[in-house]
Amino acid sequence: MALIVQKFGGTSVADVEHIRAVAAHVKKEVDAGNQVAVVVSAMAGVTNQLVDYVDQTGKLYDAREYDVVVSSGEQITSGLLALVLQDMGVSARSWLGWQFPIETNSAHGKARIEGIETDAVLKSINGGEVAVVPGFQGVGSDGRITTLGRGGSDTSAVALAAALGADRCDIYTDVDGVYTTDPRIVAKARKLDKITYEEMLEMASVGAKVLQTRSVEIAMKHGVRLQVRSSFSGETGTLVVDEDEIVEHELISGIAYSRDEAKITLVAVPDKPGIAASIFGPLADANINVDMIVQNVSADPEHKATDLTFTVTEADLERAVAVVKSHEKDLGYKDLQSDGDVVKISVIGVGMRSHAGIAQRMFQSLAEKGINIQVISTSEIKVSVLIGEEYAELALRALHTTYGLDGE
Ligand code: ASP
Numbered sequence: 001m002a003l004i005v006q007k008f009g010g011t012s013v014a015d016v017e018h019i020r021a022v023a024a025h026v027k028k029e030v031d032a033g034n035q036v037a038v039v040v041s042a043m044a045g046v047t048n049q050l051v052d053y054v055d056q057t058g059k060l061y062d063a064r065e066y067d068v069v070v071s072s073g074e075q076i077t078s079g080l081l082a083l084v085l086q087d088m089g090v091s092a093r094s095w096l097g098w099q100f101p102i103e104t105n106s107a108h109g110k111a112r113i114e115g116i117e118t119d120a121v122l123k124s125i126n127g128g129e130v131a132v133v134p135g136f137q138g139v140g141s142d143g144r145i146t147t148l149g150r151g152g153s154d155t156s157a158v159a160l161a162a163a164l165g166a167d168r169c170d171i172y173t174d175v176d177g178v179y180t181t182d183p184r185i186v187a188k189a190r191k192l193d194k195i196t197y198e199e200m201l202e203m204a205s206v207g208a209k210v211l212q213t214r215s216v217e218i219a220m221k222h223g224v225r226l227q228v229r230s231s232f233s234g235e236t237g238t239l240v241v242d243e244d245e246i247v248e249h250e251l252i253s254g255i256a257y258s259r260d261e262a263k264i265t266l267v268a269v270p271d272k273p274g275i276a277a278s279i280f281g282p283l284a285d286a287n288i289n290v291d292m293i294v295q296n297v298s299a300d301p302e303h304k305a306t307d308l309t310f311t312v313t314e315a316d317l318e319r320a321v322a323v324v325k326s327h328e329k330d331l332g333y334k335d336l337q338s339d340g341d342v343v344k345i346s347v348i349g350v351g352m353r354s355h356a357g358i359a360q361r362m363f364q365s366l367a368e369k370g371i372n373i374q375v376i377s378t379s380e381i382k383v384s385v386l387i388g389e390e391y392a393e394l395a396l397r398a399l400h401t402t403y404g405l406d407g408e
Pocket residue numbers: 009010041042047048073135136149150151152153154
């Protein structure tokens with residue numbers, strides 16, 4: 001007998017008919033003799049609707065009340081799934097976040113799970129009941145309901161699997177696994193059987209929106225065996241596992257992209273100590289995340305000036321420009337240029353650790369297509385480039401072929 005956590009996303013619970021199909025997946029595990037805890041999202045579109053209601057109340061809302069409103073979508077689906085399971089003859093009950101409790105900090109709207117009390121729920125599961133749990137919610141250190149940030153149900157599921165010591169955490173979604181790249185853009189993209197936590201983390205954070213990043217971090221930390229699979233087909237999905245579980249490594253596992261990027265260039269910034277700190281300090285204070293950074297030494301030594309380029313999310317662009325401009329006098333740059341029409345493409349693979357020349361093949365491949373690289377950044381298992389948005393699809397297809405990822 002295994003203990004399995006199953007998580008179903010919004011499209012899988014879009015209406016009661018879909019919830020019935022979800023219940024059938026749950027019943028299958030139960031009939032196989034397994035114990036099950038199910039984590040559900042809100043019905044597709046519901047959370048957006050709830051956020052929109054909050055927005056209509058005014059811009060300076062109380063984040064605690066935001067959480068009261070937006071957490072409600074998951075409460076509905078957990079009650080409905082428990083009802084449908086009961087209707088199918090499966091013993092089940094819902095467990096709201098405060099009933100465990102699922103303890104979080106009090107950062108409302110983006111809370112982090114700090115602990116899950118599992119005694120009561122385990123007793124119920126051991127007594128033969130399926131536990132149905134609303135994802136996305138917990139109870140804060142202030143005693144009030146919290147939410148974990150958009151997409152947070154994945155994190156609820158993985159954290160619950162870790163706390164329960166589950167044998168597996170199946171994330172059911174509307175895609176049948178993790179692909180080498182976005183199959184809507186590259187028709188030859190392939191589903192991966194396995195991927196490492198580290199690669200998945202890079203895939204998640206650079207824009208392959210299969211799993212919330214935080215959920216992968218927790219899975220990696222606690223060794224939770226994750227499986228991403230489709231709720232619409234019976235097929236096995238992609239297993240996210242430890243590196244030593246993968247015998248034969250592909251050099252590159254996947255290529256991710258993110259359109260949510262914007263570039264800011266400061267032309268002729270004085271080249272002196274402290275200048276980077278005085279640019280990025282105020283941005284950090286304004287809670288603006290800077291991603292890629294390049295700094296050039298000016299070719300003209302007389303001027304002792306340098307150009308500095310960095311990227312932020314598109315949503316932060318306007319604010320970032322305003323922050324930098326408000327320090328224009330101290331910074332002393334000649335010109336500020338900004339560009340939201342850029343995309344970041346990243347090739348990812350743990351094979352990079354042991355093989356040279358991966359980045360070079362990327363640059364060569366893009367050069368052959370006449371695509372100009374604006375910014376480059378690398379990590380141990382990733383090479384990212386920033387290019388013009390209009391080249392995104394061309395670049396993805398070319399790189400997919402270059403690294404031998406094309407399926408039939
Ligand atoms: N319903 C929440 C959202 O849409 C959480 C989730 O589905 O993961 O962000």
